[in-house]
Structure formats: C-alpha cells, structure tokens
Amino acid sequence: MTVPASTGVPILRLGDVLVTGLLNELDDKTAVAFADELTERISSDGARGVLIDISRLEIIDSYVARMLMELTTMSRLLGARVIVAGMQPPVAITLVELGLQLTGVETALNAEQGLTALGWHRSPQAPEGVLRDAHR
Amino acid sequence: MSSTETGVRELVAGALEAEADDIADRWVQLQLARTEQGAESNEGVLREEADGLVGAVTAGLRSDVPVDRLVATHHDLRRAVSEFSMRRARKGAAPTATSMAVLTLKEALLAAVQRRTHDGDELYAAALLINQLLDGAGALCFDTYVEGREEIIRRQSRQLLEVSTPVVRLWRQVLAVPLIGTLDTARTQVVMENLLQAIQEHEARVAIIDITGVPTVDTAVAQHLMHTVNAVRLMGADCVISGIRPPIAQTIAQLGIDLSTILTRATLADALSAAIELRDSPAQAALAER
Amino acid sequence: MTPIGELHAAMADLTGDGPEKPEKREKSEAGVTGGREAPSMYPVESEEDLLTVRHAVRAATIRAGFGIVDQTRVVTAASELARNAYIHGGGGTLTIEHPAGPDRTGLRLVVRDKGPGIADLETALTDGYTTGAGLGHGLGGARRLMDEFEVDTTEGRGTTVVATRWASR
Known part of the structure; x- marks a missing residue:
C-alpha cells in the first residue's frame, strides 16, 4: 500500500510549520499510521518545523515515548525540527520515574512557545488563509 | 453457617425487629444514666443515633455474612458504627467512652431477647452472639477513632510540607x-x-x-x-x-x-x-x- | 479562537473525544464488602483492550482517592504491564484489586499472561532490556512506579506480575 491509512489526527499547516496533537485515546495502530502520515506530510509540504501538542495526553508509557523519539529522529532526517509541547506535570514526573528521558526530543511549555521557538510568528495580514485546515 | 447459628440469628434479629423502638429507648436511657454529671448529652441526638445503629445491626444479622466478620465486612453496619464513632470523636468524646456506649447496647439487646425466650440454651447462644457482634463493633469504634486522629495528623503534616516548600x-x-x-x-x-x-x-x-x-x-x-x-x-x-x-x-x-x-x-x-x-x-x- | 484551540476542537469532533463526553463506566460492584470493591478482571487480548484497561484503572484510582500524580503512575504502570502481557505473553488478563491494610488503602494490579515466561528475570528487570516494542523499560519502569512489585514466572507456563500502590498519606 502506498497511501497511509488516515488516522483521524489532524495535521494543520502554518507556513512551513506543521501543527498536530496527540489525543489520549491513541492506540498503537493509530500511532504507527500517524507517524507514517506525518513523515509523508513533512516531505510533501516541505515543512521545516513540526509542533506536536501533547497537552491532552494523560499518560506517556514507553511505547508512546519511543514513538515521540522516533518521530523526532525521522523528522530531523527529513529536514524538519520537532518540538513536543505541553506535557502535563504528572506525565513529566511519571516519565522521569519510569526512567525515560526522551533523549533528543525538544520540548516547550505550550504550543504558543513551541511555535515561537520554531520561528512562526502571527502574520499581521490575512491570518485566515494561513489557518486553513490542511487536514486530508 | 450452622443451623443453630441460623436459629440464634433469627431469634436475635426477630427481637430487634419487633422491639426496635424499645431497644433504642432503653439504650438511650442506659447511656444517659451512665453519663457523667455535667456532660452534654442530647436525648434527641442519642435517640437518632440509636435508631440508626439498631437498624444497621438488624440489617447485618439478616444478611448471610458470618457473625465474626459481620461488623468488619457488612457495608451498612460498618459504616453505621464508623460514623457513630466519628461523630462522637468530633464532639470530643474519649475513645473508651464511645466503645463503652456501644457495649451498653448489649444490655438493651439481651433484655429484648429475654422477653422472647426463656430457654436457657437459647439465651446462652444469643448472649454469645450478641457479645461477639458488639465486641466487634466496640473494637471498630476504637479503630475508627484512632484512624480519625491519625488522619488529622497526616493532613497537618501534609499541609506543613506544602507550606514549607513555597514556589x-x-x-x-x-x-x-x-x-x-x-x-x-x-x-x-x-x-x-x-x-x-x-x-x-x-x-x-x-x-x-x-x-x-x-x-x-x-x-x-x-x-x-x-x-x-x-x-x-x-x-x-x-x-x-x-x-x-x-x-x-x-x-x-x-x-x-x-x-x-x-x-x-x-x-x-x-x-x-x-x-x-x-x-x-x-x-x-x-x-x-x- | 487560537490555531491550537481550533486544532483541539477539530480533533475532538473527529474522535468524539470532546470534553462533554461522559466518563466511560465499567462494571463495579460495592456489595457487602465493607465499602470495598470486589476485584474486576479485564482481558488483554487486543490493542483495544489496552485502552479499556487504561480507562478502568484510571477510574479505579480516582475512586481509591489517589492524587493526580499517583493516578498517572498507576495507569502508566498498568499500560506497561498490559502491553507486556499482550506483546510477549500472547495475551492475558489484568485484574484490579482493592487491598486495604489496617491503616491504608491502595490499588493492586494483577497481570497474568499465558506466554513463554521470562527466562532471565534479573535481566528483564534491568533498564534497556527489550525483546519487543518499547524501550525496554516495561518491567523495570513499572516496578519503579509502584510501591510493591512481584513477578512470578515459569518458563513455558506464563508470567504473573502483582504490583501495588498505596494511597499516599
């Protein structure tokens, strides 16, 4: 198969930055399909940055942690910088106790700060066009 | 459950049901009589307490939980006894006074059973059962009291911990x-x-x-x-x-x-x-x- | 609405995961057990089961009065253990128990699988050891998240993990 199965996880495009977010109900199959779809989009849209909002994730186990690390590596290979934003405090504490560092993964407090770090600024003219939902 | 135990439970439960009001009354009177001079006791409140506990004991006996585990495992009974103890602890009663109050219920209960049977063996078995049941309740009262106090200590030390680490x-x-x-x-x-x-x-x-x-x-x-x-x-x-x-x-x-x-x-x-x-x-x- | 707000709304629409969705309830029976719940068992035979288990464990931690961090610890450990049983153990069950000591209450996860067992338990509990997906933090990591942790494994006969966390006091 050449077209990855749609995961129902929207990936928005803001200039050369892709913005997406993970939900709590993420199962393993969806996670894999999401990684496929995201890398596909980075390549086809020529994205230079990816913001993954995880403020809705109530837990991160080693499987999801590995996925985030792999996504970061894959995206970097495709020329895009990934920022994972909005980790909840209990999730951060649990991850540390679990012994996971998310090595190599850049983090930001929230999506706004993550976007700023990726060099995306609210453009003064015609924000509507920029915010168009690019979900397929 | 042995058939004799079933019979005795039936006897005690029957007495409780038939004479719930009398038992509660008598228990209240016994408690009032034993209360130290000057101690605050409101007959209305005592009566309400008594009704609640007598009802819970009846419900417990009507269930199929063995007597030796009844107070510990029967949901309503356990709750009734715990709440009874908590209420008194909050009013500042000493834990022994609360336990004694529960044990006083024995007298009221035994008197009610005595009115229903004069068979010596039956009375003896009923007395044993009532003892077992209410001793358990007395112990639980004490536990609840201690647990309540410990909870207060734990809460205070948690608060202290939070106060001592300001951000x-x-x-x-x-x-x-x-x-x-x-x-x-x-x-x-x-x-x-x-x-x-x-x-x-x-x-x-x-x-x-x-x-x-x-x-x-x-x-x-x-x-x-x-x-x-x-x-x-x-x-x-x-x-x-x-x-x-x-x-x-x-x-x-x-x-x-x-x-x-x-x-x-x-x-x-x-x-x-x-x-x-x-x-x-x-x-x-x-x-x-x- | 900010772009992120829009994104969340879009995601919520798509997945039906909006905030208005009522908490999924699973069977629970209080009964004549002194206010404690009877243990409840959940199958771990598919990826969907992993999600169901997480929901059930989360709900149980909330009812047990755990704080948000302890909830997260226990749900994460449950996720690790259930995934282990599913991937390495060829499926199994997760049982939620409600232990109560004389002066404390907690939550106990019993995860049983019927898989090949763990040949070298010592190594399996070491960080970084893995034979499947994940980071190899499954067993060792779950152990660090719980207060008590026991593994009973027999080669060829499956593995049982019993992990308990007591409500912080």
Whole structure:
C-alpha cells in the first residue's frame, strides 16, 4: 500500500510549520499510521518545523515515548525540527520515574512557545488563509 | 453457617425487629444514666443515633455474612458504627467512652431477647452472639477513632510540607524554590509537583532550586534533584540549582555524583542572572538532551 | 479562537473525544464488602483492550482517592504491564484489586499472561532490556512506579506480575 491509512489526527499547516496533537485515546495502530502520515506530510509540504501538542495526553508509557523519539529522529532526517509541547506535570514526573528521558526530543511549555521557538510568528495580514485546515 | 447459628440469628434479629423502638429507648436511657454529671448529652441526638445503629445491626444479622466478620465486612453496619464513632470523636468524646456506649447496647439487646425466650440454651447462644457482634463493633469504634486522629495528623503534616516548600516568582518567567531543611523522598515529591504546577501556571521558562538551606546532600538527595531537573526539562522549561555551599560541593565530588548535566551556581543572585540568560535563548534551553 | 484551540476542537469532533463526553463506566460492584470493591478482571487480548484497561484503572484510582500524580503512575504502570502481557505473553488478563491494610488503602494490579515466561528475570528487570516494542523499560519502569512489585514466572507456563500502590498519606 502506498497511501497511509488516515488516522483521524489532524495535521494543520502554518507556513512551513506543521501543527498536530496527540489525543489520549491513541492506540498503537493509530500511532504507527500517524507517524507514517506525518513523515509523508513533512516531505510533501516541505515543512521545516513540526509542533506536536501533547497537552491532552494523560499518560506517556514507553511505547508512546519511543514513538515521540522516533518521530523526532525521522523528522530531523527529513529536514524538519520537532518540538513536543505541553506535557502535563504528572506525565513529566511519571516519565522521569519510569526512567525515560526522551533523549533528543525538544520540548516547550505550550504550543504558543513551541511555535515561537520554531520561528512562526502571527502574520499581521490575512491570518485566515494561513489557518486553513490542511487536514486530508 | 450452622443451623443453630441460623436459629440464634433469627431469634436475635426477630427481637430487634419487633422491639426496635424499645431497644433504642432503653439504650438511650442506659447511656444517659451512665453519663457523667455535667456532660452534654442530647436525648434527641442519642435517640437518632440509636435508631440508626439498631437498624444497621438488624440489617447485618439478616444478611448471610458470618457473625465474626459481620461488623468488619457488612457495608451498612460498618459504616453505621464508623460514623457513630466519628461523630462522637468530633464532639470530643474519649475513645473508651464511645466503645463503652456501644457495649451498653448489649444490655438493651439481651433484655429484648429475654422477653422472647426463656430457654436457657437459647439465651446462652444469643448472649454469645450478641457479645461477639458488639465486641466487634466496640473494637471498630476504637479503630475508627484512632484512624480519625491519625488522619488529622497526616493532613497537618501534609499541609506543613506544602507550606514549607513555597514556589516564588522571582522574575518574569523565572521561578524559584528555596529549599530549607532535610530533603527526603516525600518532600522532594511535593517540591517537584508544586514546582511543575507553578511552571505550567506561570508559563515559566526557568526554575531555580536553591539549596542553601539544605544541610547535607547525599546520593539519594542528588538523585531527587536530578529527577526534578529532568521533569522540568520534559515540560519544556529549564532548571538552575543554586546555593551549593563549599562543604556540599566537596561531598558531591567525593561521592562521585554526576551533576554535570545540571546548570549550577553558587548563589541565588548568580542563578538569577543565569536564568535570565537562559530565558532569552530558549532554543537551546529546551533541549532535553544534554 | 487560537490555531491550537481550533486544532483541539477539530480533533475532538473527529474522535468524539470532546470534553462533554461522559466518563466511560465499567462494571463495579460495592456489595457487602465493607465499602470495598470486589476485584474486576479485564482481558488483554487486543490493542483495544489496552485502552479499556487504561480507562478502568484510571477510574479505579480516582475512586481509591489517589492524587493526580499517583493516578498517572498507576495507569502508566498498568499500560506497561498490559502491553507486556499482550506483546510477549500472547495475551492475558489484568485484574484490579482493592487491598486495604489496617491503616491504608491502595490499588493492586494483577497481570497474568499465558506466554513463554521470562527466562532471565534479573535481566528483564534491568533498564534497556527489550525483546519487543518499547524501550525496554516495561518491567523495570513499572516496578519503579509502584510501591510493591512481584513477578512470578515459569518458563513455558506464563508470567504473573502483582504490583501495588498505596494511597499516599
């Protein structure tokens, strides 16, 4: 198969930055399909940055942690910088106790700060066009 | 359950049902008679209590839970007894007084059974059953009382813990936690939780942990600090540790603890200037690697 | 609405995961057990089961009065253990028990699988050891998140992990 199965996880495009977010109900199959779809989009849209909002994730186990690390590596290979934003405090504490560092993964407090770090600024003219939902 | 036990339970439960009002009345009177002079006892409240407990005991006996485990495992009965004890504890009653009050119910119950049978064997068996049942209730009363007191102590020490680890906003997007006293696991957990929460609320970029007031740093404390720093980084902020006094620096070196991935400064003032620098170059600051 | 707000709304629409969705309830029976719940068992035979288990454990931690961090610890440990049983153990069950000592209450996870067992338990509990997906932090990591942790494994006969966390006091 050449077209990855749609995961129902929207990936928005803001200039050369892709913005997406993970939900709590993420199962393993969806996670894999999401990684496929995201890398596909980075390549086809020529994205230079990816913001993954995880403020809705109530837990991160080693499987999801590995996925985030792999996504970061894959995206970097495709020329895009990934920022994972909005980790909840209990999730951060649990991850540390679990012994996971998310090595190599850049983090930001929230999506706004993550976007700023990726060099995306609210453009003064015609924000509507920029915010168009690019979900397929 | 043996057939004799079933019979005796039937007898006692029957007495309870038929004479619930009388039993409750008598129990109230017995308690009033034994109350010390001047002690506050409201007959209405006592009566309400008595009705509740008599009802729960009846329900318990009508269930199929064995008598020796009845008070401990029957939901309604256990709750009735616990609440009875809690209510009295809150009113300042001594735990023994509360237990004695429950045991007084024996007399009222036995009197009711006596009115229904004159068979010696039956009476003896009923007395045993009532004893077993209410001794359990008396013990539970005591337990509940102690548990209630311990709960208060626990709550106070938790509050004390939270009060003793304030997170202060030092600068725009810069927070600080001055740690004073010995760091143990429980305390570090609270510090970590409060700090991460505050980082989220204030959208802080940098958190300073000042350990000037920490007397000693051993491997465990260093580990706790590392955990905190790592959790802060996972959230997308950064951490500076300040106030490492010379003897502590020596200990850390001698223990071979590796704090090299953590930014450390001697004083809080140095840490603040480092924090402001970090804040203005967040791109590198946020990298969880390092 | 901010772009992120829009994104969340879009995601919520798509997945039906909006905030208005009522908490999924699973069977629970209080009964004549002194206010304690009877243990409840959940199958771990598919990826969907992993999600169901997480929901059930979360709900149980809330009812047990755990704080948000302890909830997260226990749910994460349950996720690790259930995934282990599903991937390495060829499926199994997770049972939620409600232990109560004289002066404390907690939550106990019993995860049983019928897989090949763990040949070298010592190594399996070491960080970084893995024979499947994940980071190899499954067993060792779960152990660090719980207060008590026991593994009973027989080669060829499956593995049982019993992990308990007590409500912090």
